[in-house]
Amino acid sequence: MDIKKVKRSDNYSAWYNSLVKNADLAEHSDVKGCMVIKPYGYAIWEKMQADLDRRFKETGHQNAYFPLFIPKSFFTKEASHVDGFAKECAVVTHYRLKVDPITKEIVVDPDAKLEEELIVRPTSETIIWNSYRSWIKSYRDLPLLINQWANVVRWEMRTRLFLRTTEFLWQEGHTAHATADEAIGETKQMLDVYADFAENILAVPVIKGVKSANERFAGAIETYCIEGLMQDGKALQMGTSHFLGQNFAKAFDVKYVTKENKQEYVWATSWGVSTRLMGALIMSHSDDEGLVLPPNLAPIQVVIIPIFRKEEEKILVLEKAKEIQKVLKSKHISVKLDDRDNLTPGFKFAEYELKGVPVRIAIGPRDVQNESVEVARRDTKEKQVMSVVDIENKIEHLLSQIQKNIFQKALDYRDEHITAVNTWDEFLDALENKTGFVSAHWDGTTETEIKIKEMTKATIRCIPLNNKLEDGKCVLTGNASTQRVLFAKSY
RNA sequence: CGGGGUGUAGCGUAGCCUGGUAUCGCGCCACAUUUGGGAUGUGGAGGUCGUAGGUUCAAAUCCUGCCACCCCGACCA
Structure with missing residues (x-):
């Protein structure tokens, strides 16, 4: 691995890009503005997903899935919504290719033109509310609490890995309620879910607030948001939760019958966070050595690096290392034992620092002798020799300390700014x-x-x-x- | 869309001005010695030089067109 060191203080944006690539999180694809999320990066996203999904379900939501394509006519039903998104839509106009008889090249078949163009969803309010019309008939059908995990496309002029890509992954919650109060309550509840997740899992402090009219979501009455502050002093919108009023209910004619047998339009919310959170995570904590991951999101929480010279040392050290791995796993700590023998310990130290692994345990013949290990934490770079007695509880405690410390550091920075x-x-x-x-x-x-x-x-x-x-x-x-x-x- | 840049092995690059058998480093494979902060040696594999055309005995190199991506800005519910 040949790492070109880019310092955070020299060029923040170059530092960010090289970190994303070198830590093996993602890379540019050959499609403009799109990225390939690599296994290590995707593993972090999956941990975010798992935690959020659990929170959504705990608050009564169910997952569903709606089509990627939205008929143009749906999309244009809510006036301010279409205004907000029209400039950044990918549009499907044809459904077939053919071989050009003259040039022999593959071309779009002009005979395969769609009657009605399909918009690749930039967000799914319209197609979802079109379904809700038939799902909601009575007050007994409410509230309707749906979430979808999906990809969306927004044709932005300028992109940045994770922070703004043409296609990105996200979740979008879309709920329907009998009253405005209840919908507003939902909007605020989900904002709290996001804020709690950001602070306790990502370890990124956020400010909860509402957007000004100018910054409001297209089609919303009120947009709530969580705002984080990155290490270069720029703010990042990390999640939004919208109170949509009856705008979409009216646009898609979604009415329900009240107990009193009256027809009423329903009240709506939508809320979402995206792979942009990966960007927030990277930019909030990382340093010149690489990524710094909070233990709650690290795919590998502890890496064990065995050190040995001779074959008999190797046997002894690996045996002890496996023992430690086993007791840590019993505490549900994710542990990797890196027993690759073609790389030196020093190389591995640097590699796992680059990848942000919170705790590194080094164990050599000396440690086996002394019933000890060397424990290094990524956030402060401190090293200490620890007895192996009760190691699982000590490491568990250390992980939670690291989680707290990373958050506190980010909080101090934020508050100072x-x-x-x-x-x-x-x-x-x-x-x-x-x-x-x-x-x-x-x-x-x-x-x-x-x-x-x-x-x-x-x-x-x-x-x-x-x-x-x-x-x-x-x-x-x-x-x-x-x-x-x-x-x-x-x- | 404006400005700047890049495209040569998996990655990073030299060569281009001044045309003549493709450079170096990392990585990869084999073997040996190594292993407590990015190991060393020896041998080896790996290339339509972004693409299409032109000039020429000869093009990575010169000329023309095209394509793609990146960076800065404008844009960004």
Whole structure:
């Protein structure tokens, strides 16, 4: 393995790209803007999926699957929705290829034109709500709580591995409710699920909030979000949960009969997180040595590296290593014993650091002799010699300490990078020199928000939930304001 | 869409200006010695030089067209 070291401080974006490739998470495919997620990267995504899926089911949701293709007519039924997505849709127009009789090349058969074009889903509200029309007849059918794991396509002009790819993997929840209150409750509940997952599993602290009108999802009444802060001081939207009101119910004529035998439109939510979370994970914790994975997501939590010179040492060391592997496994710790004999220990140390394995155990003849092992943690790079007595409990404890430490470190960084400002000069200074979130008064108009974006590239990331109300003056216009909002440059 | 760049072995590259049998490193295979922080030696395998055409006795190299991807920006519910 020949690793070109790119320093995080020199070029954050080059560092990120080389990390994704070198840690074997993903690579660019030959299709523009699309990536191949490699087994190690996919294993992390699968762990995210498994944990989220469990949480969705615990909150009463069921999984289902809807088609990849959406008839154009469905897609255009909700006006603001189509406005929001029209510019980035892949469209299927034909269903057959043929050999051109003259050039002998494979070409699209012009005779195989579809009557109605199919949109490759950028999100599935429309096709799902088209089904819900026939699924929902009575108040007894509500709430309808569905989630789908799927791929979607958004034809973005500019892409970045995991953060914004043309095709990406995600889950999208789509629920229907009898009342607005219940739907809003669902929206907030799922936001809490996301926030809890982000902080306790990804170890990425997030701010829960609502989007400004300008940043709201196309077709939503209110968009709730969780916002994270990456190590370069840019914000990342990590998940959204939308209260859709009756917009889609009206567009797709989804009504139910109440107890009182009245026809009412249902109330909707949708919510999603994507493989972008992989980007958040990488950018929040990693360093110049490579990936740093929180134990709760690491496909390999502990790697054991045996060290030996002679054949008889090898036998002894491997025997002890297997013993340790076994007791760790009894604690449901995922352990890899790397007994490859063509690589030196030093090489393996570096390799597992690159891959972010939280704990490394080295065991050599000396350790076998002393009934000890050398334990190294990835997050702090600390090494210590530990007795093998009760090793499984010690490692289990260490893993949970590492999980906490990684989160705390990210939290400290995040909190240090929220700057309250009162003047335009302070605003610019904080944004340029300190980076991160800037907490400032805003007059509440889209006009001002857009002006600020044009001048600074910063957008309103969110209006934090449970925000303190205080009188103030808009940082740009000086107009009256009732609360601070969070601005930042973002991905 | 604008600006910049790249395309040569699995990966990373040299060669291109000044045309003449394809360079080096990593990785891979074999053997030996090694193994507590990215081992060493010896031998070996691996190439339609992105693609199509042109110039030429001869093209990775010069000319023309095309394609693809990457980076920066615009865009991004």
